[in-house]
Amino acid sequence: MSEPILVAENLTKWFPVKRLVSQVLRGERTWVRAVDGVSFSINKGEIFGLVGESGCGKTTTGKLIMKLLEITDGHLHLNGEDVTHVRGRALAKHRRSVQMIFQDPYSSMNPRFTIRDVLMEPLEIHKVGKDMKERNAWVSEILNEVKLSPPEEFLVRHPHMLSGGQRQRAATARTLMLNPSVIVADEPVSMIDLSTRAEILHMMRQLQRELGLTYIYITHDLSTARYFADRLAVMYLGKIIEMGPAGTVIDRCLHPYTQALIGAVCEPVSGKVNQIKDVPIKGEIPAATNIPPGCRFHPRCLYAVNECWENVEPKLVDIGGGHMVACRRHEEIERIGAAARTSEASLGLRRSTRIS
């Protein structure tokens, strides 16, 4: 294993909620606890997947890493340097080494810019390249890298003249312009046609190998996460509740929430297409202003017992092989799960209900 490139310690982001005058006078404050103490360490050349449903704080985490948002508490280290509260030149340096691919390729590029303008912008901002010739050469090289060739044809186009996949390639090209070491990819393929998803992911992976990049792959889509990421962290209400090698987390998940997420994935396998699975979860995700006491998942958990909400929140514990889980009852669940897997194999589609 190589050395860690990005380390987050207890990373926290609380957003203040607008208060009424009476609340201000009484000194009351409420917070949206979007990211509530997240710790992880990403190694160089790794693809780290961050999964969870919308509103769980995964995008906010990405923006904290990008330093697009001010970190409320905790620490962030990049290449061993503390970048938690960097400003000015140090921030500019951070911006050069950490780049982001945005979810929506339709709005992540200024519609008035040509692809050339889009790609030139990072060079202009950081004053990279001696002259126009050098910059142009660099732009062409990167466009070839993301398989937008011939570059001359794409340079003069506006974003709306490209397909979704081409746009995401151009967006990727923009992140590569400054030779970053870490790329935060926030749902890079979720708005792209299924047919081109694999192509984009394949290109990203190829780039990662060639340029030695580190990705933080933020997604709600477990299937691409499994395909793309080396390691996965599952977030729920601003906290990581399970983390480990991608295969282990998907196949041998222990946290009830992870199980629910995996259970919700549709499988386009013949015979299973028209089935909606019985998701082993109840209720709605609570508001991030009012996080339940004890284990924050207990109101929705089928396995919750008194100790889950009477005690303090469970910590992430390593249960071997880098697989970490934050659940008091993970051992019991593992036993139940093992039993269920055997019985499911024997009973076939016991946990599925047929619809129309």
Next chain:
Amino acid sequence: MKGARFDQLRTFWGEFRRVKFGLVGIGLLVVFALIVLLAPLLSPFTQADQRWRDMTYWLDSPREARPMWVNWFTSKKYATTETIAAASTIETVTGSMRILEMEFPYQYTAGRPPNDLVLKMGITGRTSYELLIQRPDGKQMSYRGSTVVDGAQVLRLSVVETLASRVYAVLAPSEDPKFAASKDPQQIDPMGAMFGKAQPGIFTTPENVKGTYTVKLKLALISPESKLDSAVINIMGGVSGLLGTDGAKRDLWSGVIAGTKWALLLGLLTSLISVVVGVVYGVASGYFGGWIDALMNRIYEVFTSIPLLPILIVMSAVFKPSIWIMILIMCVFFWTGPVKTVRSIALQIKENAYIEAARGLGASHGRILFRHMVPQLVPFAFASMALSVPGAIVFEATISLIGLGDATVVTWGQILRDAFGSGAVLKGVWWWVVPPGIAIAVMGMTFAFIGFAMDTILNPKLKTR
């Protein structure tokens, strides 16, 4: 890149062409632009702009003459402006003096007398002269005078100003004696009497007499170096120029033409500066948000709640009234116009991922504001610029009208102010009031049309199928 911009322009023009009143606006704007460019060709008084307040520039024009096209609509034609040269000159020498005798025949055929009859002569050295006007009926009135100055000078002997009492004295015997005795010589209309039939009523309801009126000039050149440089009779017509003349003999057509330049300059400059400031202010307010936005909003509210007119009046009283200070003050208050709309548009643009992407790349606030946000507001800015031009022009006119404008330039407002100042409306001098008024209205309409047309195209909510 250029091609795409050009395409956008062409699409815009394609849509613009379909809005009829927009085309009318563009047409009028072209007309105004041509008027400004061709002002020296269009205006008979090429220095009207620089010498509008210079009384000596306008001496050879009639006072309060009607527009010349008034004659097309009346059977009793007004006399037109004419210059009559000497028909004959006789020079005799008596001792050391030379005497020049000149005759200027004026064929009077109009239905109404001219506004004035002026002998204009350029004289060098000491002279003595006698002016004599002979009517067709043989009655004549004369005036004697002399010059004592050695250098060259130009003399104007006007019937209205110099010979009025002579006209009265000569014609009073013909008038009803009772009336003639009670009438003050200063109150008669000397031109009406001079060209009127010698019968009772000549001072009140003169009957027009056509024929040849001869002006005779007898000039004695006293000293050896004395000489006559030029001598002409100027008939100051009852009609003059395309739009007549005002109470200070100025040609109103030249004034309206000269005013076009100032109206365009004032309107465009004010709206350009105020819209640029307003757009940048609104974008910054929306982009930064938080307490900066709150503060900027309060400042905006302060400016919108101050009434502009009283401020302008006070400012004009404090500073020397100058068109530039007026433009500045208007900018200080007009910039608030587009702020609210721009701010709300900026709030929308701000939410786009590319703004966040630019921040992620390390772009400065200035770069995001001016490279990413402001360019999107350019079409809106043009529309609101066009719409705020009429306001500036009308404001200038208002300020001028209450007498606080810049009197050194010719604006339509200044012309109106002079008209009101000399009671043009009460005297019925409509041609002094109506043309500048129409000009202001048409100029306002021009920009309003263009602005509305752009608004129709750029504001999707106003689009109709």
